[in-house]
Amino acid sequence: MENKVYFIGAGPGDPDLITVKGRKILEGADVVIYAGSLVSKEHLNFCRKTAEIYNSASMTLKEVMEVMKDSYSDGKVIVRLHTGDPSIYGAIKEQMDELSKLNIPYEVVPGVSSFTAAAAAIKKEFTLPGVSQTVILTRVQGRTPVPQTEDLENLARIGASMAIFLSVSMMDRVVQKLKAGYGRNVPIAVIKMATWEDEKCIIGTLNDILDKVKSENITKTAQILVGDFIDCNYKNSLLYDENFSHGYRKGKNENRSN
Structure with a gap:
């Protein structure tokens, strides 16, 4: 080396x-x-x-x-x-x-980020067809300033999947801004110490997650994931659809027509 x-x-x-x-x-x-x-x-x-x-x-x-x-x-x-x-x-x-x-x-x-580890812990996929094709990585403003255009409420209005870092100690503010931005009761998960031996996963909605987090006394080292991808109906990917053709495989219907 x-x-x-x-x-x-x-x-x-x-x-x-x-x-x-x-x-x-x-x-x-x-x-x-x-x-x-x-x-x-x-x-x-x-x-x-x-x-x-x-x-x-x-x-x-x-x-x-x-x-x-x-x-x-x-x-x-x-x-x-x-x-x-x-x-x-x-x-x-x-x-x-x-x-x-x-x-x-x-x-x-590069390394494995806590936001992907958190998604793995709750066995979810951020990018589901018909649900969300965008993942936002952000944090709520604390001692480190956040540009006004990136305020959590503004980002939540997009409706994309989100991973919120370094913010569980301000969970009250997080939930308040998410409710205002999403404008509805969205699924949310808090994963403490993802992949560590004392990993803890809490899944709820914007209406009940605050009480769940407080009851577990989670105040640091936790990733917040929010969005419909946590609990929703979705469409299967076209990639493995038998009737979908791409560079490595012809669709079933196309084979029949030939």
Whole structure:
């Protein structure tokens, strides 16, 4: 492996949901900086015994960059292990910009996001024919500002499937905005710690989900999924329809006509 920084998505929780490529790089790393607040420590079992390990949960951006800079100067392979997929709420842009200023090469290795893990946990598909062909990834405004055009109420008006990150602690506000936007009682699910051993799934509607979440005392590390895809009638995909032709198969009716 090259002397550079690898931003790797560790997946949503289950250590086996890291990619094969990500695991191989992790195994050969000299330095590992991992997001200790959300990344399973089981990943560290695959690190070399001589690897330097840093938990970024207690570090500032400046401190993280200092470790990267010094380690690169020493010719080491550095892994920055992020939760889920690093491109979604991963705060990697600011790190990559600093590395570019220092002329330190880097690579991004994608991972399984918590929003897909959450859908898998409740065995649902976001994109159903005749229901929704769009998935919106968003969050409600807290200490991090959200553009007015992306306010949750505005997005809910679209009627698409939605995955809401980093917002379960403000569930009252989430439900209020979703009700105003959707304008009806839409199915909703809250998945706490998707793929972890203590995973918990709650399914309800906008009318009752708030009480269910409060009774389970879920206040963090949960994904909110909302939309008709959770509980609805839908049309089968044309892809496997016996009368639908495509580049790899002729439809049944077409074969008969020939």
